Amino acid sequence: MTTLLSPDELEARLRHIGAERYHRNHPLHKAMYNGELTKGQLQAWALNRYYYQSQIPIKDAYILAHLPTPELRREWRHRIEDHDGTHDNIGGIARWLKLTEGLGLDTDYVKSLQGLLPSTRFAVDAYVNFTRDRSILAAIASSLTELFSPTIIGERMEGMLRNYSFISRDTMAYFTPRLTQAPRDSTFALSYVKEHARTPEQQQDVIEALEFKCNVLWTLLDALDHAYVEGNIPAGAFVPETP
Known part of the structure; x- marks a missing residue:
């Protein structure tokens, strides 16, 4: 880039990235909320996504450590x-x-990460x-996928509750607070x-x-699709018991 964008022009560019690259557009996400996945495929998704969820406080701790003022650190700390x-x-x-657990996975096994796909890790x-390793500006910008997450969360909750008889609102309890947390966090970022x-x-x-972060999220679904839809499960990774 050689031309400085106005703040609103920059925001427009960022939102365009989300429209093009956010993993809401991934075929596996669409299959998930359309009820086209097996229970075993959903188990594989939840097990692998756990690693991402477990690392969020760690990445936020890195960002927190680089924030220069108490006010900024207080703002970021609630994410952890x-x-x-x-x-x-x-x-x-x-x-x-x-x-x-609601999908039938053993919690100790999930936390052990033994069944994780290498690509997920x-x-x-x-x-x-x-x-x-990157600047605090780039690190904060990478969190801006939260601008787009309320839409994907709404789709996921509605579609999975409608299409999978073994999923309940209690099972999906993770997502409800994110409908308010993500907009709050993305507004600040x-x-x-x-x-x-x-x-x-x-x-x-x-x-x-932001492009990098969208690529990370897309890659997670690519790996799941390759292993559990196309049937290329690598040695040592989780193998569903159900078809």
């Missing part, structure tokens, strides 16, 4: 509490384990390392990015960071 939980409330990781670790991306080079970093 949202997923790790507090003494009074369980967090997103525990709610995700309710999902895997590589993609998630790449995201965590990105937030550790978008405001930060629009204020602090002040040069064409910084704006390019922001754009590429």
Whole structure:
């Protein structure tokens, strides 16, 4: 980029990235909410996605460590509490384990990560390392997939509750708080990015960071599709008992 965008032009570019690249457009997501996956395929999705969920507080801790002011650190800290939980409330990781349990998976097995696809581990670790090693501006920008997550969450909840008799609202409890948490978090992150991306080079970093994060999420579904739809499950990975 050689031309500086206005803050609103930058936001428009970021939203265009989401429209094109967010994993809401992935065929596996569409098959999921249309009721086209088997229970075993849903188990594989939930088991692999657990690794992503478990690493969110770690990537947020890296971002937190680089924030320069108490005000910014207070703003970011609640993201860790949202997923790790507090003494009074369980967090997103525990709610995700309710999902895997509701799908019939053993919790200790899920937490052990023994059945994880190698591609899942590589993609998630790449995201965590990105937030550790890149600028704070790029790290915050990579979180902006939350701009688009309420739509995919709504689709996922409605479609899965309608189409799979073995899934209940209690099983899907992870998603309800995210309908309010994600918009709150993305509002802050978008405001930060629009204020602090002040040069064409910084704006390019922001754009590429969001593209990278969209690629990570797309890769997670690509790996699941290759293993559990096309039937190329690698040695050591989870093998569903149900068809």
